[in-house]
Amino acid sequence: MSSFLTDHGVVVALVCAAAAVVYGLVTTRALLALSPGNEKMQSISLAVQQGARAYLNRQYTTIAVVGVVLFAALIPIQNLAVACGFLVGGVLSGAAGYIGMNVSVRANARVAESARGGVAPALSAAFRGGAITGMLVVGLALLGVAGYYGLLTAIVGESERTAVDALIGLGFGGSLISVFARLGGGIFTKAADVGADLVGKVEAGIPEDDPRNPATIADNVGDNVGDCAGMAADLFETYAVTAVAVILLGVLTFHESTQVVLYPMVLGAVAIIASILGTFAVRSASGNVERALYQGLAVAGLLSAAAFYPVTKWLMSNVSFKAVGGQVQTPSVGDFYLCSVIGIAVTAFLFVITDYYTSTRFPPVKKTAKASITGHATNIIQGFGSGLQATALPAIVLALGVLGSWKLAGGGVQGIYGIGVAAMGMLSLAGLIVALDAFGPITDNAGGIAEMADLPEEVRKVTDRLDAVGNTTKAVTKGYAIGSAVLAGLVLFADFQQVLGESSHEAINFGINEPPVLIGLLLGGLMVCLFASLSIEAVGRAGGAVVEEVRRQFREKPGIMEGTDQPDYAACVDIVTRTAQREMILPSLLPIVLTLIIGLIDQQALGGLLIGVIVVGLFFAVLMTAGGGAWDNAKKLIEDGAFGGKGSEAHAASVTGDTVGDPFKDTAGPAINPMIKVANIVAILIIPLIT
Numbered sequence: 001m002s003s004f005l006t007d008h009g010v011v012v013a014l015v016c017a018a019a020a021v022v023y024g025l026v027t028t029r030a031l032l033a034l035s036p037g038n039e040k041m042q043s044i045s046l047a048v049q050q051g052a053r054a055y056l057n058r059q060y061t062t063i064a065v066v067g068v069v070l071f072a073a074l075i076p077i078q079n080l081a082v083a084c085g086f087l088v089g090g091v092l093s094g095a096a097g098y099i100g101m102n103v104s105v106r107a108n109a110r111v112a113e114s115a116r117g118g119v120a121p122a123l124s125a126a127f128r129g130g131a132i133t134g135m136l137v138v139g140l141a142l143l144g145v146a147g148y149y150g151l152l153t154a155i156v157g158e159s160e161r162t163a164v165d166a167l168i169g170l171g172f173g174g175s176l177i178s179v180f181a182r183l184g185g186g187i188f189t190k191a192a193d194v195g196a197d198l199v200g201k202v203e204a205g206i207p208e209d210d211p212r213n214p215a216t217i218a219d220n221v222g223d224n225v226g227d228c229a230g231m232a233a234d235l236f237e238t239y240a241v242t243a244v245a246v247i248l249l250g251v252l253t254f255h256e257s258t259q260v261v262l263y264p265m266v267l268g269a270v271a272i273i274a275s276i277l278g279t280f281a282v283r284s285a286s287g288n289v290e291r292a293l294y295q296g297l298a299v300a301g302l303l304s305a306a307a308f309y310p311v312t313k314w315l316m317s318n319v320s321f322k323a324v325g326g327q328v329q330t331p332s333v334g335d336f337y338l339c340s341v342i343g344i345a346v347t348a349f350l351f352v353i354t355d356y357y358t359s360t361r362f363p364p365v366k367k368t369a370k371a372s373i374t375g376h377a378t379n380i381i382q383g384f385g386s387g388l389q390a391t392a393l394p395a396i397v398l399a400l401g402v403l404g405s406w407k408l409a410g411g412g413v414q415g416i417y418g419i420g421v422a423a424m425g426m427l428s429l430a431g432l433i434v435a436l437d438a439f440g441p442i443t444d445n446a447g448g449i450a451e452m453a454d455l456p457e458e459v460r461k462v463t464d465r466l467d468a469v470g471n472t473t474k475a476v477t478k479g480y481a482i483g484s485a486v487l488a489g490l491v492l493f494a495d496f497q498q499v500l501g502e503s504s505h506e507a508i509n510f511g512i513n514e515p516p517v518l519i520g521l522l523l524g525g526l527m528v529c530l531f532a533s534l535s536i537e538a539v540g541r542a543g544g545a546v547v548e549e550v551r552r553q554f555r556e557k558p559g560i561m562e563g564t565d566q567p568d569y570a571a572c573v574d575i576v577t578r579t580a581q582r583e584m585i586l587p588s589l590l591p592i593v594l595t596l597i598i599g600l601i602d603q604q605a606l607g608g609l610l611i612g613v614i615v616v617g618l619f620f621a622v623l624m625t626a627g628g629g630a631w632d633n634a635k636k637l638i639e640d641g642a643f644g645g646k647g648s649e650a651h652a653a654s655v656t657g658d659t660v661g662d663p664f665k666d667t668a669g670p671a672i673n674p675m676i677k678v679a680n681i682v683a684i685l686i687i688p689l690i691t
Contacts, residue, residue, distance in 0.1 A: 009262030009315070010154075013146035016269035020139025020431065023276050024132045028103055031128050036106070037113035040453045044217075045109035048445060051221035051573045052105050055188060055580070056229060060094055062581050063180045066589070070176065074169060077688055081162060082169035085148055089173025092144045093236045097181055097229035100133030104228040104438055108220075108445035112455065115446065115462035119287040122462050126446065126470075127293065130438035131279050131431075137232050138272055138431040141239040144170055145247075146265050164244075164251050164261060171241040172681045178237035178674035179591070183535060184584040185230035186667030189222025190539045191576045193666075194659050195546025204554065204561065205647065211452040212560050214553045214567035215546055218576050220448050223441035226666055227474060231437045231481070234673055238484050239430050241677050243268060245491040246420035252498045253417050256319045263315045264424050267340065270311055271428030274303035278432055289469040293439065297351075297432050301344050304428045312337045321414045331410055339405040339418040343425020343487075346401040347480060350394055354479030357390040358629030359472050360637045364390070368634035372653040373643055379657040383634065387627020387664070391619045394479065398486055398618070416494040423487035426480070437477040440470035471636060475629035478670055482621045485673035489614040492680035496610065499684055500603065503691040508603070510611065516604035523605070524612020524679075527594055528620050531587050531675055532668040538583035539663035545575050587671075591679040599683060599690045606683055606690070613679050621672040628665025631657040 036042050067090055074083040107129030115122040148170055152163035196215035200206050206213060243264045250260030278300030284292035313333050321331070357364045364386040371382035402419055409418025447463035449455075501508040510517045549572055559565030591613075599606040635654035637643075643650040 009266055010146050010150040013142055013262075013265040013269040014150070016272045017139045017142040017146065019276065020135040020272045021143070024136045024139065027128050027132050027135075031103070031107060031110065031125065031132070034110040034125060035113050036109040037449075038453065041109045041112060041449050044449050044452050045105065047217050047569060048108065048220045048224065049102075049105040051217060052101055052224045054573075055221065055225050055577050056098055056101060058577060058581055059180065059184045060098070062585070063090075063094070063177060067173075067176065074685065078165070078169065078685060081152060081158065081166035082685070085166040085169030086173040088144055088148050089170035089240060090177050091173070092140045093174040093177035093233050093240075096133075096137045096140045096236045097177070097232040099136055100232045100438065101224050101229040103132045104129055104224050104442050105445070107442050109449055111442055111446035111466070112449045112453070112459065112463060115450065115459045119289065119462055119465060120284065122446070122466055123282075123284065123289055123292060126439050126442045126466055127279070127282050127435065129442045130435040133228060133232050133438045134431040134433070134435035135272075135276065137236045137434045138239060138268070138275070141174070141236050142243070142265065142268050142272065145240055145243050149261070160257055160261065161251060164248055167244040167247060168681060168684055171237070171244040171677075172685060174233075174237035174240045175674050175678045175681055178233040179671060179678055180584055180588050181233035182230045182671040182674055183588055183667065184580045185222070185226035186535070186663070186671060187538045187542055187583050188576045188580040189219075189226030190662040190667050191542030191546055191579060192218035192222040192572065193662050194539065194543030195550050195572065197655055197659055198547055199550040199554070203551075207451060212563070212567060214550050214560070214569060215572045216448065216452070217569035218546070218572040220445050221573060222576070223444050227441040228438045230670070231477065232434060234481055234670060235430050235434050237674055237677065238481060238488060239268070239427050241681065242420075242423045242427050242484065242488040242491070245488055245495055246417070246424055248495045249417055249420050249491055249498070252495070252502070253321060253414055254319050255322060259315045259319055263311070264420075266311050266315060267308060267424050267428065270307040271300075271304045272431060274307060275300045275429065275431035277303055279435070289466055290472065293436055293469065293473060297429060297436070300429055300432050301348070305341055305344055308340045308425070309337050312340065321410065335408040336418070336421055339408050339421035340425035342401050342405050343422035344428065346397055346422065346483060347426050347429055349397045350479045350483045351476050353390075353393045353397065354476040354626060354629075355472060357386060357626045358475035358633055360468070360633045365630050365633045365637060368630050368657065369637045369643055369650070369654065372634065372638060372650040372657065375649075376653040376656040379631070379634070379653045380660055383627050383631040383657050383661060386630045387623045390626030391622045394483060394622050395618065398483055402487070402490065413494075413498075416491065419487060420491040423484060423491060426484045426487060433477050433480050436473040440474035443467045443470040468636060471633060475625065475665070478625040478665065479622070481670065481673050482618065482625065485621075485676050486614060486618050489617075489676045489680055492677060492684070493610050493614065496680060496683045496687075497607065500687055500691065503687050508607070510604060510607035514604055516602045517608035520598065520602075520605035520608020520610075521612040523594070523598060524609040525616040527590060527609070527613055527679070528616040528672060528675070531590055531672065532620055532624070534587040534590070535668035535671055536663045538579075538587070539667050542576055542579035542583065545579060546572055549575055591675045592682050595679045595682045596686055599686050603690055610680055610683055613676055617672045617676045621669050624664035624669030628661030628669065631661030632665065634658070
């Protein structure tokens with residue numbers, strides 16, 4: 001039976017992962033066959049391509065230096081299989097972001113050109129550009145997890161437990177790339193955005209994508225390296241790490257190790273097929289862009305939910321928990337299936353909640369926009385208040401999801417496995433989630449190209465409609481990423497606790513009444529605050545440098561505003577590239593170094609630190625992403641004519657609020673997601689050093 005399951009379960013996962021990669025290749029070919037527009041459009045798109053490629057090349061070179069050191073360190077701490085897994089995870093995560101970014105920067109001009117034919121063709125081109133990145137993310141992640149496991153067990157001949165332990169290294173590789181990509185890309189994009197907005201919109205009074213603005217190319221480059229490459233690396237890491245965490249927890253919890261190893265892989269595999277089918281449901285005859293995108297997500301969710309039951313019945317119908325407290329409980333197939341459905345339901349609720357707090361259709365954004373009438377300070381107060389309020393409902397939804405899945409799986413230690421299954425249910429939609437996120441920068445760039453290339457007004461109206469929806473989809477996908485990170489963090493913490501107990505040959509508990517645990521909790525919260533602070537300050541310094549450069553060019557080349565001088569776009573790109581590379585190092589290493597230091601000092605404090613990071617990280621991440629989204633869309637609402645429109649005092653105040661929110665929602669907030677998992681994975685990997 002074990003051989004049959006191994007042969008067929010791994011094959012199913014590999015075939016479905018390959019299908020996602022093939023979908024990406026075929027769709028890329030169809031997308032690139034579209035017209036990229038006139039010569040001016042192509043030249044603008046080429047400048048964005050070159051800037052994005054140059055930045056990612058430098059970023060990955062920097063990461064490679066850190067990666068080589070960690071690869072060498074993992075060999076004596078763990079073993080060669082774990083170190084090689086780290087390499088596989090890092091390479092695949094980097095590849096997903098790099099390939100997706102390269103497609104996105106080519107899709108922008110094609111979307112702008114397609115907009116000449118109306119909303120439907122432009123929507124199709126933009127979504128296909130995002131779907132390529134989304135399918136590559138889940139395809140490469142599952143290919144890495146299932147492929148490396150199959151390689152170690154079937155070809156190298158390693159034991160199942162050795163292979164599973166090696167997958168932790170793969171998850172660490174993906175996490176390292178993710179935290180660097182999120183931070184570096186976030187610093188780049190928001191520094192350029194701050195410079196472009198403060199000098200261009202407020203001081204010079206020109207539109208966001210006006211070709212006279214020297215920071216406009218850097219701003220468009222940043223959209224791609226931040227939201228496309230950054231989110232791709234983020235959700236690659238979340239997908240891979242969650243699958244690995246559930247696999248390890250299953251091996252530690254169940255007698256039937258082969259079946260529980262394959263279960264998360266096959267859940268992810270069938271969800272990939274459901275997601276591919278869901279992409280074909282993204283169409284709109286009425287021109288309702290948001291509905292078209294969400295109906296694709298709904299179709300994928302329903303198909304995944306339908307496919308999960310036969311998979312659960314196949315792999316989980318005869319499993320039994322290891323003895324806990326002298327008793328062995330046998331869970332039902334229906335309970336595990338309901339856990340997976342809870343994950344899909346949590347995703348739906350997080351989408352609705354985040355949309356409410358960040359969309360221009362609802363009160364939070366309208367209140368922030370209205371507060372701009374009375375000045376900059378009231379705009380910031382209202383936006384910050386909305387961000388704080390936005391933490392409540394996601395926390396309640398996650399708490400209910402955790403409680404429901406924990407109870408269904410039997411409660412106690414074994415109930416944590418149910419939370420892991422719910423997390424895999426959430427991740428089943430990751431392909432389309434990334435597609436919705438990448439849709440945002442593609443449409444944003446398309447609008448910029450339409451502006452800079454002086455395309456007809458009706459073209460810009462189409463790209464503006466797509467961009468408005470893309471701005472909301474970027475916000476809701478960040479809410480999804482945070483929720484999945486919290487569930488993954490809980491499962492990783494359970495893994496850490498059980499592996500530590502296994503290594504110490506005693507039960508390990510982390511009671512709040514133990515001073516070391518309380519100290520660890522405080523340090524975990526401190527780490528989140530310090531990480532966010534370093535990230536935001538980095539954007540401030542880089543943004544200030546861009547502001548000075550744009551002011552210098554306007555001052556020394558007065559012909560720029562008259563159209564007789566050409567702005568030096570490359571200077572701004574170079575400034576944010578160099579600054580982002582330098583500034584991302586310290587905060588990226590913080591969760592690795594601090595976790596290692598605390599672990600070497602005290603095991604109990606390390607456990608407390610991990611809990612503190614998860615809890616405080618959730619609230620900081622939601623606060624910053626939802627608050628930043630509210631500020632951003634309040635500005636968009638005013639630019640659409642509300643409360644005085646462009647050029648009004650309310651507009652100037654909203655630009656200030658949006659500038660404050662930029663590093664919140666696109667740098668520090670999203671980067672907390674991988675930071676949570678990096679800390680937990682490092683804790684698992686250093687167990688041989690601390691026991």
